[in-house]
Amino acid sequence: MMTKNSREFDSYSERKAFDETKAGVKGLVDAQITEIPRIFHLPPGALTEKKPSVLSPDFKIPIIDFAGVQVDAVSREAIVEKVRYAAEKWGFFQVINHGVPLSVLEKIKDGVSRFHEEDVELKKSYFSRDFTKTFIYHNNFDLYSSSSSAVNWRDTFACYMAPDPPNPEELPLACRDALIEYAKHVMSLGGLIFELLSEALSLNSETFKRMHCLKGLLMLGNYYPPCPQPDLTLGLSKHSDNTFFTILLQDQSGGLQVLHQDCWVDVSPLPGALVINIGDFLQMMTNDKFKSAEHRVLANRKGPRISISSFFSTSMLPNSTVYGPIKELLSEENPPKYRDFTIKEYSTGYIEKGLDGTSLMSHFRI
Numbered sequence: 001m002m003t004k005n006s007r008e009f010d011s012y013s014e015r016k017a018f019d020e021t022k023a024g025v026k027g028l029v030d031a032q033i034t035e036i037p038r039i040f041h042l043p044p045g046a047l048t049e050k051k052p053s054v055l056s057p058d059f060k061i062p063i064i065d066f067a068g069v070q071v072d073a074v075s076r077e078a079i080v081e082k083v084r085y086a087a088e089k090w091g092f093f094q095v096i097n098h099g100v101p102l103s104v105l106e107k108i109k110d111g112v113s114r115f116h117e118e119d120v121e122l123k124k125s126y127f128s129r130d131f132t133k134t135f136i137y138h139n140n141f142d143l144y145s146s147s148s149s150a151v152n153w154r155d156t157f158a159c160y161m162a163p164d165p166p167n168p169e170e171l172p173l174a175c176r177d178a179l180i181e182y183a184k185h186v187m188s189l190g191g192l193i194f195e196l197l198s199e200a201l202s203l204n205s206e207t208f209k210r211m212h213c214l215k216g217l218l219m220l221g222n223y224y225p226p227c228p229q230p231d232l233t234l235g236l237s238k239h240s241d242n243t244f245f246t247i248l249l250q251d252q253s254g255g256l257q258v259l260h261q262d263c264w265v266d267v268s269p270l271p272g273a274l275v276i277n278i279g280d281f282l283q284m285m286t287n288d289k290f291k292s293a294e295h296r297v298l299a300n301r302k303g304p305r306i307s308i309s310s311f312f313s314t315s316m317l318p319n320s321t322v323y324g325p326i327k328e329l330l331s332e333e334n335p336p337k338y339r340d341f342t343i344k345e346y347s348t349g350y351i352e353k354g355l356d357g358t359s360l361m362s363h364f365r366i
């Protein structure tokens with residue numbers, strides 16, 4: 001609980017004043033602050049009180065090698081089995097030999113950092129929280145909507161790469177080519193992962209693709225500046241993703257943690273790997289068989305930390321497809337646990353609620 005003391009200031013006005021600089025968290029770091037503003041302060045003890053950060057050898061995010069996935073049925077079945085285990089037990093796994101060239105991964109990380117390190121006047125021209133626009137830049141999508149206690153130590157750009165590929169001119173030069181190239185690879189890897197997830201449920205490989213799950217791709221280019229007081233705040237609050245699943249590329253900084261059996265487990269950077277995490281839509285469509293795990297990012301004295309979140313979702317774009325628990329997975333013993341939803345409906349609720357530490361899935365439970 002937040003103490004009265006920590007609220008004895010006008011949080012709204014301070015958030016607004018910070019927001020109106022349009023310079024983001026990086027602007028504070030550039031101004032060489034040594035103490036972070038109060039709006040970033042977590043309630044005392046919030047980082048450590050709930051769940052212990054354990055480094056247990058039993059708790060390691062599964063690493064799955066995709067080499068051989070297209071080679072023969074036996075190799076593929078072995079990979080599907082690992083994907084099934086990871087999706088059910090963890091909701092998170094790392095993939096190696098995923099087919100995206102290292103040079104493409106380096107180029108997009110570089111592009112994201114270049115954009116955030118551009119002149120602030122250029123970045124201001126993209127500043128917005130309107131998620132119907134092709135390319136926007138901001139910090140804290142939920143700066144005003146969240147009932148969460150603290151603002152996150154992160155700046156982000158968000159860009160729709162599908163269903164309609166953006167006009168190259170709509171993308172900033174700093175990351176234009178890198179985004180276009182990386183998105184192509186992400187779409188193709190995403191298609192393969194949807195196949196493997198279908199097979200893991202003993203459904204036809206094309207099931208998710210036929211349900212248009214591969215239609216939308218929203219990419220976030222995240223920049224976590226170095227933080228002078230990392231024990232007081234978070235890079236990103238605890239949340240589960242508003243997606244079918246997410247492909248995450250992180251640099252070597254570390255700080256991403258997943259909540260597993262009530263413990264925060266580090267998703268340790270693995271050079272060249274991609275992190276896959278199941279999102280809320282797949283948890284609801286599989287009637288809780290797959291798990292949309294909660295995760296967070298710690299702030300760090302060192303930085304910046306760069307990551308790219310590729311969300312399979314049409315998010316706030318018009319999309320009338322209705323989703324819900326998949327009929328083939330249901331039975332008398334396993335009745336639907338969720339009502340039907342559209343992606344836009346879910347995303348609207350997600351953005352309005354903000355990252356307040358609770359899951360929106362409970363609102364869709366029958």
Ligand SMILES: O=C(O)CCC(=O)C(=O)O
Pocket residue numbers: 220222236241248250256295297307308309
């Ligand atoms: O930056 C990261 O490692 C995680 C980002 C994330 O969880 C998200 O964008 O939803």
Ligand SMILES: [Fe+2]
Pocket residue numbers: 239240241295
């Ligand atoms: Fe996330």
